[in-house]
Amino acid sequence: MADVATQPGNMAGTSSRRGFLHRLFLHNLSAKVAAIPMIATVLVIFVGCTVWTIYYSFTSSKLLPKNTFVGFDQYARLFGTNRWNISITNLLLYGSMSLVLTLTLGFLLAVLMDQKIRFESAFRTIMLYPFALSFIVTGLVWQWIMNPTLGLQGTLRNMGWTGFTFDWISNPRMVLFALLIAGLWQGVGFCMILMLAGLRGVDEEIWKAARVDGIPTWRTYISVVLPMMRGVLVTAVVIIGSGIVRLYDLVVALTNGGPGISSEVPAKYVYDYMFGGGNIGQGLAASTMMLLSVMIIMIPWAYLEFGGKGRR
Amino acid sequence: MQPSVSIKDLSLNFGNVKVLEHLNLDIAQGEFIVLLGPSGCGKSTLLNCIAGLLDVSEGQIFISGKNVTWEEPKDRGIGMVFQSYALYPQMSVEKNLSFGLRVAGMPKAEIASRVARAAEILQIQPLLNRKPANLSGGQRQRVAIGRALVRDVDVFLFDEPLSNLDAKLRSDLRVEIKRLHQRLKNTMIYVTHDQIEALTLADRIAIMKNGVIQQLADPHTIYNKPTNLYVAGFIGSPSMNFIKGTVDGGTFTAEDGTKIPVGAYDFAVQPASGAKAVLGVRPEHILLGDAAQGMPFQTQAEIEIVEPMGSETLAWTKVAGIPVTFRCSSDIPLHAGDKVTVGFDIARGSLFDAQSENRL
Amino acid sequence: MSQATAINAPAPSRGTVSGTEPRGPRPKPFFTPKKIIIYTTLFFFSLYFLFPLYVMVVTSLKTMPEIRFGNIVALPAAPSFDAWVRAWTSACTGLTCNGLAPGFWNSVKITIPSTIVSIFVAAVNGYALVNWRFKGSEVFFAILIFGSFIPYQVMLYPLVMITRELGIFGSLQGVIVIHTIFGMPILTLLFRNYFASLPQELFKAARVDGAGFWRIFFEIMLPMSLPIFVVALILQITGIWNDFLFGVVFAGTQNLPMTVQLNNIVNSAQGTPEYNVNMAATVLTGLVPLIIYFVSGKLFVRGVAAGAVKG
Numbered sequence: 001m002a003d004v005a006t007q008p009g010n011m012a013g014t015s016s017r018r019g020f021l022h023r024l025f026l027h028n029l030s031a032k033v034a035a036i037p038m039i040a041t042v043l044v045i046f047v048g049c050t051v052w053t054i055y056y057s058f059t060s061s062k063l064l065p066k067n068t069f070v071g072f073d074q075y076a077r078l079f080g081t082n083r084w085n086i087s088i089t090n091l092l093l094y095g096s097m098s099l100v101l102t103l104t105l106g107f108l109l110a111v112l113m114d115q116k117i118r119f120e121s122a123f124r125t126i127m128l129y130p131f132a133l134s135f136i137v138t139g140l141v142w143q144w145i146m147n148p149t150l151g152l153q154g155t156l157r158n159m160g161w162t163g164f165t166f167d168w169i170s171n172p173r174m175v176l177f178a179l180l181i182a183g184l185w186q187g188v189g190f191c192m193i194l195m196l197a198g199l200r201g202v203d204e205e206i207w208k209a210a211r212v213d214g215i216p217t218w219r220t221y222i223s224v225v226l227p228m229m230r231g232v233l234v235t236a237v238v239i240i241g242s243g244i245v246r247l248y249d250l251v252v253a254l255t256n257g258g259p260g261i262s263s264e265v266p267a268k269y270v271y272d273y274m275f276g277g278g279n280i281g282q283g284l285a286a287s288t289m290m291l292l293s294v295m296i297i298m299i300p301w302a303y304l305e306f307g308g309k310g311r312r
Numbered sequence: 313m314q315p316s317v318s319i320k321d322l323s324l325n326f327g328n329v330k331v332l333e334h335l336n337l338d339i340a341q342g343e344f345i346v347l348l349g350p351s352g353c354g355k356s357t358l359l360n361c362i363a364g365l366l367d368v369s370e371g372q373i374f375i376s377g378k379n380v381t382w383e384e385p386k387d388r389g390i391g392m393v394f395q396s397y398a399l400y401p402q403m404s405v406e407k408n409l410s411f412g413l414r415v416a417g418m419p420k421a422e423i424a425s426r427v428a429r430a431a432e433i434l435q436i437q438p439l440l441n442r443k444p445a446n447l448s449g450g451q452r453q454r455v456a457i458g459r460a461l462v463r464d465v466d467v468f469l470f471d472e473p474l475s476n477l478d479a480k481l482r483s484d485l486r487v488e489i490k491r492l493h494q495r496l497k498n499t500m501i502y503v504t505h506d507q508i509e510a511l512t513l514a515d516r517i518a519i520m521k522n523g524v525i526q527q528l529a530d531p532h533t534i535y536n537k538p539t540n541l542y543v544a545g546f547i548g549s550p551s552m553n554f555i556k557g558t559v560d561g562g563t564f565t566a567e568d569g570t571k572i573p574v575g576a577y578d579f580a581v582q583p584a585s586g587a588k589a590v591l592g593v594r595p596e597h598i599l600l601g602d603a604a605q606g607m608p609f610q611t612q613a614e615i616e617i618v619e620p621m622g623s624e625t626l627a628w629t630k631v632a633g634i635p636v637t638f639r640c641s642s643d644i645p646l647h648a649g650d651k652v653t654v655g656f657d658i659a660r661g662s663l664f665d666a667q668s669e670n671r672l
Numbered sequence: 673m674s675q676a677t678a679i680n681a682p683a684p685s686r687g688t689v690s691g692t693e694p695r696g697p698r699p700k701p702f703f704t705p706k707k708i709i710i711y712t713t714l715f716f717f718s719l720y721f722l723f724p725l726y727v728m729v730v731t732s733l734k735t736m737p738e739i740r741f742g743n744i745v746a747l748p749a750a751p752s753f754d755a756w757v758r759a760w761t762s763a764c765t766g767l768t769c770n771g772l773a774p775g776f777w778n779s780v781k782i783t784i785p786s787t788i789v790s791i792f793v794a795a796v797n798g799y800a801l802v803n804w805r806f807k808g809s810e811v812f813f814a815i816l817i818f819g820s821f822i823p824y825q826v827m828l829y830p831l832v833m834i835t836r837e838l839g840i841f842g843s844l845q846g847v848i849v850i851h852t853i854f855g856m857p858i859l860t861l862l863f864r865n866y867f868a869s870l871p872q873e874l875f876k877a878a879r880v881d882g883a884g885f886w887r888i889f890f891e892i893m894l895p896m897s898l899p900i901f902v903v904a905l906i907l908q909i910t911g912i913w914n915d916f917l918f919g920v921v922f923a924g925t926q927n928l929p930m931t932v933q934l935n936n937i938v939n940s941a942q943g944t945p946e947y948n949v950n951m952a953a954t955v956l957t958g959l960v961p962l963i964i965y966f967v968s969g970k971l972f973v974r975g976v977a978a979g980a981v982k983g
Contacts, residue, residue, distance in 0.1 A: 030885035031804030035812070038797045038860065041853050042812045046819030049830035056829075065833075109717060112710050124973070125966070126718045129725070132965035132972065134914035136931040137958040140938050141724040144731065144947060145744065154742045185724065190976060197977050205398035205471075208365050213412030213459070214386025223411070227402035242821045249916040253935055270825040275921065280829060287825040298821055367697045381694040 050291065057284035065280060074285035084286065087264045091293075094176050094265075095244040098183050102240050103233070105184065106191025111221060113192065114199045124196075127189035135186065139253025142182040143169065172262035175255055179263060182254055187243070191236055198232030199225065234301060241297040245290055266290050314377045316341040316499035317362065317467055322371035324354075324361060324523075331357050332523040335371070341466075342497045346510040349520035350546075355503045356471055358520070362501060363469050364388050376466055386412070388467075391460025395472040397452040399444040405455050406440040409462050423462075430461040433492070450481045457492070470502040474509065486512060507547055511535065519543050537662070541669040544592050544662055550626065552592045552662070553636040559589040559663065559672070566591075566632035572609045576659040581672050588666035595626065597660045598638035600652055607655030615650040629654065732756060732952035739947050755948035759956060763949050765928075765936040772953050775933030779913055779960075781844055782929055786851035787908040791901065794856055798863025799889050803875050813860070820857030824917060835922060842924030850918045855911065859904055862975075866900040867893065906968050907975040910961040930957050 060070045078084050109127065113120055130138060145151050146169040153166040168174035168181075202225050210220040226233075248267035255263040266286055274283030317339040324332040332354050339345050347355040360366040362373060364385035372381045380388045399408050409430060413423045431437045434454045444452055453473055460468055470489075474482045490513055493500055504510055510517050511531045518528045519542075527539040538544035544552050557566040562575035572591065583589060604610050616635075617628040625642045628635060631654065638654065640646070663672040727744055733751040761771040800806075801813055831850065832841060840846035870893075878888045919929035928936075934957045938950045965972050 028804050028806050028885075031800045032806055034796045034804075034885065035800045035806075035809065037793045037852075038800075038816065038856065039812055041856055042815045042819065044834070045827055045831065045853055046815055046822060049827035049834075050822060052830045053826050065829075109714075112714055115706075115710055117710060117714070121969075123714055123718065125969075126721050128973065128976070129962065129965055130721060131976065132910050132961040133958050134916065134931050134961070136914075136916050136935050137954050138724075140934070140950065140954045141728050143938070144951060145724060145727055147947075150739060150742055150947065151744055155744045158742045185721065189721070193973055193976055203396055203398060205394040205396045206400070208360075208363075208385075209392065209394060209398035209400075209459070211365060212363060212385045212390065212392045213415070213463075214384070215412060215415050219415060224400045224402070238821070242823075246823050246825075248825075249931075252916070253939070256939060267823065267825050270828070271917075274829055283825075284829065287823065287828070290823040291826045294821055294823060298818065302818070370696050372693065372695050379694050381696070382698045 053284050054288050054291070057281065057288045059281060061281040061284065063278045063280070070281075074281045075289075078282060078285050078289070081282075083261050083264055084266075084269055086261055087266045087269045088289075090176060090263060091245070091247070091265055094179055094183075094247070095241070097176075097180055098187075098244055099237065099240055101180070101184055102187050102191045103236060105188045106236070107195045107226075109188065109192040110195035110199055113196055124189075124193070127192055129189070130186045131190045133186065135249035136253045138182050138186045139250045139255075142178070142185070143254050146178055169255060170259055172259050175259065175263040179250065179254060182250060183247075186250075187240065191240065194232055194236050194239075195229070198229040201232075202228055234304060238297060238301050242294055245294050245297075266293075314341075315339055315374070316343065316376060317501065318374040319358075319362070320372045320374070322358075322361060322373065323369050324357060324366065325369045330523060332361070332368075335523070335525060337518065337525065337528070339499055339501065342499055344493050344500045344502065344513055344515045346514035346517045347501065347503045347520060348505070348507060348510040348517050348546075350505060353520040354523035355505075355520050357523075359469055359471055359501060359503045362467075363390055363392050386416075389465045390467045390469055391463040391465045392469040392471065393453070393456045393460050393473045395475050397444070397449075397456045397476070399452055399455055399459075401444050404441050404443055405436065405447070405458075408444070408455055409458050412459070413462060426462045426464060430458040433461060433495070434458050449477050450485060453477065453485060454488075457489075461496075466499055468498050468500045470500065470504075472503055472505070474504070474506070482506075482509075489513065507549070511547075519546060536660075537671065538592075539671050541590060541592075541664045544664070548594055550595055550637050550639075552594050553598070553631075553634070553638075555591045555593075555632050555634050555636075556666065557589060557591065557632075558586050559583050560586050564589065564591050564658075564663070566634070568633040570611070570632035572632075572658065574658045574663065576608060576657065577661070577663060577672075578659065579663070579672055581665075581670075583663075583665065583672050589672060590664045590666050590669075591658070591661060592664065593656050593658075593661040595637045595639040598631075598636065598654055598656045600638065600640050600644065600654055604653050604655030607657050609658065610653055610655035613652055613654050615646055615648055615652060618646045618648055728951050728955050728958075732759075732948055732955050734948050736946060736948060755946070755952040756956070758946075759937070759949045759952035763937045763946075763953060764941060765933045766940050772930060772933055772937070772956055775928060775930040776956070778923070778927045778933075779930040782847050782851070782919065782923065782927065783909055783912045785844070786848045786855075786912050787905065789848060790852040790855035790859060790908055791904045793852055794859030794904070795863045795894075795897070795901075796889065797856065797860040798865075798867050799893055800885075801860070801864045802867040803872075803888070803893075804885060813864070816857045816860060820854075824854065828917075828921065832921065841922065842927075844923070844927050847918055847923040847927065850922050851908075851912050851915070854918070855908055858907070862900060862904055862907075863897075866897060870896060902968075903971055903975040906964055906972050910964055910972075913960050 056065050057074055058069055058071060059066050060068045060073070113123060117123070146153075146166060148154065148167045148170055151166070153164060156164040156166075168178035206224060206228075207220065210224060215224070246267055247265050248271065251257060251263060251265050251268055257264040257268055266289065270283045270287045270290065273279045273286065277283075315338040317337075319335055319337040322332055322335045323330070335358065347358060349355045357366065361368050362375075364380065364383055368381065372379055374380065375388050375390065378389075385392075400411060403411060406427060409427045410423050413426065427440075431440060434457060436451065436454050436458060439447060439451055439455070444455065447455065456473070473489075474485055477485065486509055489502075493513075502509075502513060511534075514531055516528060516530050517534050519526045519534065521542055527534060527543045529537075529539075534543065535547055538547060538552075541554075545554075555566050555572075557564050557572075559565075559574065562573060564572040564574045566572065574591075599607060611631055613629040613631060615627050615629050619626040619628075620642060623642060624639055625644065625646055626637055626639055627646055628637055629652075630636060646652075664670060665672055730747060731739065731744065732755050733748040733753070735750075735752065735754070738749060759771060760773050762769055763771045765772075765775065801809055835841040835846045835849065840849060874892060875888060878892050883891070913929075914931060915929065916931045916935070920932050923929060923932075934953050937953050938945075941950075
């Protein structure tokens, strides 16, 4: 140090810059080498590919990516396409219903499971097993159950209930509810597990205090426990929400977008245009819109989680 | 006068595990009772039974003369303060205090006056609009006490209320609880594992072990006349010195042959001649040097370790071949290796039956 | 007065009805309205959750004439595994009619290496993030976690171009790389949280003893990480087995996984659909994750919940 102090200023500057470079590349060298896959994934895939997609969504790419800028043309065409507009309407309708119902049913079931019931683990096993299955399996089973002639509708009609109607899968107005039934079947158990973990995390003495205060159980859940579970709720919304935006396999297996185009979703639009229709620009613009919708969910969450922590 | 809280023949089992066994306890109106014992002794369980948070297996509980064995906690006339404070985190202090009253449908004016009174007593008026997350541990515990206070009940239950606080705050709040008791004159039942809290706060202490009350008495009796070896060893820090031996008439013979006169001891039970016994003497009752001169028992001893504690000094030596601690003023210069005379008067000590471990 | 308002009117003790003082435990009737509501609700939800499994299995054991009779809930008159055999060996997946067996083996070939590679990479990441922090490591981790919420479709086309450049598009290697990339956020989070929960003194002691990055990883960290490896294993095997999108895009026609083949059997079938074969194929595809689910029990729950716990 004493030596450095007697050196001319510029020399001190170079030596400290060398220290900086040394720190950047050689310090913990094996750790950095080991982290190369992660760094590459982050930089090339998550950042690089996303930027690439956004960039090329403003070009006139058709069969192959082209570097011809067309501004918002792709987006104008996107929102001029009936199929896309149906896709986003479906996503909004399905998404809001699915989110609300998954959360409510998940919470309700978690509360029931939290009542010191017998056979708790059996009930849990039953509710969660669909989550272990592929969306393809889920879609195909429900497709079969909702088969208008041989499925549940046909069965009950054969049994004498001739007015029974459960033709949602072939009814353009009801097909979203068919998706909903299958989607809930797969996802509610997972939400229940999250909520139950949240409920179990509540200090037992809070419950005792509420009992001494004479608060009815339902009121304790609503006024005390639910507000305490904010973290779990937010996490559940983010996970379920980003799952909804991705919705693809289930639609492919259950309805393949039909009848007609009445159950199309954005993820399917992207895939079909990129790999089926040979219209990459459309696919890229549509996927950029998907990214935007995830951002709409994520940014408030990130703000709450990380911005909030900074301020406290 | 009927007791404020009366526990009759109470037992509690979790499956095959007996947590409380045939427990009886009468607590007078306005009394401050401390349930003291190590963790797992059943003291918190007993408190939860009194509160109605646990169902008893056998027996009855009376509060203010009413049989409340089957009543819900809110109907028992109790307020409770918990170790973790158990404040409702999303509600302001004011809402925390008033929540139970609002749910019970009490008129707004009455709620307001009760909250104001509790806030005044506990001096938490400036905190009323804050959330629990923005309070210190001591403030949270005051709010928790306030929540019991607004219920305007006869019996306060405290479940280790100071255990989550640091030492300084603990002693401050201890004084405040005592002040609160003097002002309100409610019956208070207080669970702790801290003997200082017990000794300073209690009118009577119930020392528990394995679900059984070992001794129920005022702090002075508990400290000076422990009813058995367990209580003697549990209370006091550093703990009582024990010397094993036999007792024969007016003489106690230690295992190494040292004879200690015990003629002055006030026997509760006269032991059989030659019975095995344990002699117990508190560190501060062992006197040193000149002070030891007048004592019925004296011996020469070599100081082994000296621990200066500021106001006093703890010293380790051997009496009758057994390691013994004693306490003396820090003014007396003591060093390891010093040869000193120590002595004590058995009248201030205790004798226990070696077999039954009960006080003789 | 204060008494009366605070305590409310004492409820009439149930004990006084029979003339005895309340004593011992509160009487608890076996059927309370609350219990009835709880168990009935749980029962009906259980029906909803179990019904598809029942229908799937029952249908797969029936003959086509029996199915055409039109009772989806009836038990099979003469249970037969014919449909299972057909689904496995000769059902048509588009152009070829070799059943699901090739798809099953493709899924095995994809799942095993993808699981191993992705878990190893993520374990190293987690370890480096906790014990060998370097400038920017937390930033990379944050982007990684945020990246896991980006819809796959956004990165799909550039990834096709990259894998094509590398010559691994449409091959097993390609799909393995893709699974490693997209498994990385959740697995890294899992391992990072786990390593952070281990006592740091252990790591420091090893460093003082002169052990380096890899030595500490293999000799100290790995032996202590068995539980989290099992959780990661369950998560990845079920996740990769159930994947559809990456398989269909990146694996190439020779390596299409079971889920893709299954969808082809059911949704691209020519001629009259054979529902028993379809359901048998569905059961077969669901069998691997189901077995893992039922065997692993609590660990599956832990893996699922781990995704929700933020670091």
